[in-house]
Amino acid sequence: MEFKDLGLGPDLLKALDGLGYVEPTEIQERAIPILLERNSDFIGQAQTGTGKTAAFALPLLQVLNPDSNSVQALVVCPTRELANQVCAEIDKIAKFTKFKTLAIYGGASYIAQKRSLIRDRPQIVVGTPGRLQDLMKQGVLQFHNAEYVVLDEADEMLNMGFFEDVQNIIAAFDKNRRIWMFSATMPKPILNLINKEFDHPKTVSIKKKTLSNDDIEQRYYTVMRKYHKEALCRILDTEPDTYALIFCRTKMETRELADVLLGKGHRVETLNGDMGQRERDVAMERFKAHKVDLMVCTDVAARGIDVNNLTHVINFGVPQDNESYVHRIGRTGRAGLKGISITLVDPKDQFIIKKIERFTNKQMIKAKLPSVNEIKSSVVTTELENIRGLVETILEKGDEFKLDDTYKIMEECFEDFEKDELLKVMFTWKFNKKLLALDNIGNLDSIKRGNGSSKDNVRLFMSVGKTDGLTLKILLDDVSHKFGLKKSDIQNVDMKTNFSFLEVPTRFRDKLLKSKDLRIRSRKVRFEVSQARN
Template identity: 45%
Template sequence: MENTISFADFPLKETLLTAIEDRGFENPTEIQQAAVPLLAENDVDFVGQAQTGTGKTAAFSLPLLNKIDGENKNIQALVLSPTRELANQICEEMRKFSIHERVRVMSVYGGTSIDNQVRNLKKLKPQVVIGTPGRVLDLLKRGILKLDSAKIGVLDEADEMLDMGFIDDVKEILSHLPEKKNTWMFSATMPPAILDLIKNYLNEPEVIKIKKKTLSNENITQKYYAVRPRYMNEAVCRVLDSLEDYYGIIFTRTKLDAKNLTDELNDRGFPTDSLHGDMDQRHRDITMKRFKQKTVKLLVCTDVAARGIDVDHLTHVINYGLPQDLESYVHRIGRTGRAGQKGIAISIVEPSEMYKLRQVERMTKAQILSEKLPSIELLKDAMVRRSISKFEDVITAVEGNKDDMDASFDVFKDEFEDLDADKLLKVMYTYIFKDSMEKLDETPVLDAQMRERGPKGNKKGGAFESNHIRFFVNVGREDGLTIKGLVNNISEVTNIEARKIKNVSLKDRFSFIEVPNHYEDKVMAVRDLMINDRNVKFEVSNEAGRGGSRGGGSRSGGRNFRGRRDGGRDGGRGESRGGSRGGSRGGNRGGGYGNREGRGNSRFGGNRSSGNSNGNRKSSYDHN
């Protein structure tokens, strides 16, 4: 769909059209073109599927505000959002759109005083409430939030609410809305649980699906550095040391990573703030103000904490490890390279993440360039040049204020007046740079040693050194799981710390996890883990490049495998039919990256073969 109409063509109140014109908006996005006229003129349920960042907020805000009765002082619409940042962003957008009509809009969310929000609800008497599911449900149970007059319910980023474990709260909240209402849902993806929600809670909805755009951006240069895990922080510092200028966001997977990296960067002389879920709203606002004013030029945050942040002119986005959800990678890097500007996306990855990087390349249809970290010589040179620039500023300031020296300067001058210029410079150089130079010399090379690739893309013993093992798990979203729920269940039954269960990929009917290699036996020993009456099973996945000869002893008589998998890492051939696991684990495991065909009926999606390697692999389920 092309932008053949303007906002002025929309059937909206004059007050809304004036506000849109005031903000300089002219042409609506595809989802806005499809949704706004339909929702503004009709009382219908609605489902809009479109990527994040395509203008969904205005797509529901404009028709919602168009339907608000200014004379009715009750709550007429409820909007649910997965995070407080997004709730605040929606609230702010609605206030801007309704500036000429003064619709009363208020956001409610956790992480701040509920008593203050209760007082504000009673005082403001909002006509539109935007909130996170947990806080909205709390206010409903307390009898504070009255939805008897609500005629519209909006679910924004519905798939995110599912992933964050809010789906049951959402269902309960919807049950509090009047039977005669319209429900509008917006979501980037449509997993089975969301489809089930649509079926049971929406009434013959109008469905609009906006085709995905190309996920890559030609204005963004993508590159990565593969480093050993213990050097991740140092690698980020060295990348920043090599940049002449930057203004960017660094994404981490966890709040703890965000805090530790922020502390490290500040200690190393890179003014940095962090944004995380434990901060109250006042501190979040202060942090964002400092970042937008470029008082600090680096912001470290998690994907959840970053939702709702809209900052222009970012030069860099840095991934401190890849996100669990590969589409989050696209959302991350899309924050730079906007409005025709050039941007750089840098990923600092562990060797075990290389397979995910290749998946990102396939998904974005863009090459991510492999880079080596800057050499010690280059880093030292850059360090000195930055200091020279700062000294030049100091020298200029001193020359302009010759008479402002304190009398104590004479004592300093008398003490060192016998030093010649060369010796004085050496003293300054040693004093300023000694510690930094020594730190660089301690670990001159941080890059992980990548192994040589074999012909035609086959990998000799794996494309990289990996200290993690990847498992296929036979449960997923359809079993009522969230990422957090899966990790907590596995952690409890195996006694493996939750933070050590990494790269969790939650699919509809199955999942993948990674744990350090030495925990393999612990995971494989699990026999009695039940989730929603389903016995959870684990299977070593070849997706991460494992396989080949392991040199182990016999492990026969294990689980049954029906179906067959032909082939091995270099194309091999073999079969395992019902019964044993097929020979020793030290032999070829029929894994690998050969051609796949859907055959067989293994509950794990294909059988593990043993035997010689010389054919194609066939399995009943493509784990990738």
């Protein structure tokens, strides 16, 4: 089937042709005919990178009125990056129409966004929950004539704690509105929202077997957490032509890892929530232009990143949940290209790998870290490859190759050396420090830890979970603030539906167990010593 067979208008088909889009993806082929009927709510379940934006943008542009001066449709996204991406995609598809779109998100000027709403009169607004609500409360953004609300990446909005905001936004629409929702997963709170707000929705669901792309080679490496940075550097040293997103759990971790990688000579940018919008834009521009090869980011900051031809997605530690894993790795192996996902896992977290495998219905490859000797060979070979062009130029130009006059100092210093002696000097000067460092640490695969948690940590049961509105950010913020921990002290968090597990230094054990007044989202929190890993 081709787009021309889906009942789309000539202006849209012309734009699609200019973009090189001929055949719709599965979610597009199945969703577009339903949405063009205009007579039902809709739920689309499909993984990241399957073309969900066009699946709802094309029907919207077909059914809305381009001559209207009112907002007719709202697209709600979890992050500003995704809002910008969706808005840009709609603009491309609407190239030969009169439709106007506007992206609204935090971190940008209120005044400019208000001005654009009043002056430009967009028919489609794409925004993030917080800023949308702010402008709604001020009366600047109204939905009196709006008929459609689209929830994009609904599960991510739930994970980020925006679900109450989403419900408030839906409540601002007329009861005759249509809700179109797209989500990679369907956790219980989303199912509850569907039962409460949707009117006999039609559903398109991509089968579970496609949650994990067959074009992605999924590997994991078992190595103690304290050696993750060294392990990643060794992997990168032996993975040629890597163009990758590296996911970390925290903003602090992104900065620390980026500093290590820069120190190892890698070209790196960072993307996290502490950065201003201009900083984030510059980082993304550099990454997309291949001025850097590695982007170290958090899940939240990376939502909406639209980058082609990623060779790798790397999880610096096991993702917080199965859904995050699917979202992350779905950024490589797109459009028929092959991709590689790499996950670094602490030995005590290996049970999570089994959970991911059951969720994706695909087995991950347990890979062996490159040995010290393999890394050494790669280091030397890579450096020699880097100077190949210089060597060829010197050989080609001979005596005509220009050098600074101070070259004579070096020439005199080594004039009595034989060839093998000179090579030894060069080799030791260039490589000895790094090779000795590798020897000192040794093969990371041979470094073992005992079963269970670190002797310095205690694993605790926590009486609240995802259905209570708990997110990783809320947990880290509230527990660290209440008990005087550093966020980095809270480790191996495993959030379940109705409860959670976490590890903290043993010295904080009694303080948490005796606590009686911690509340998260109005729910009283109780801690107990965990008797099991899961």
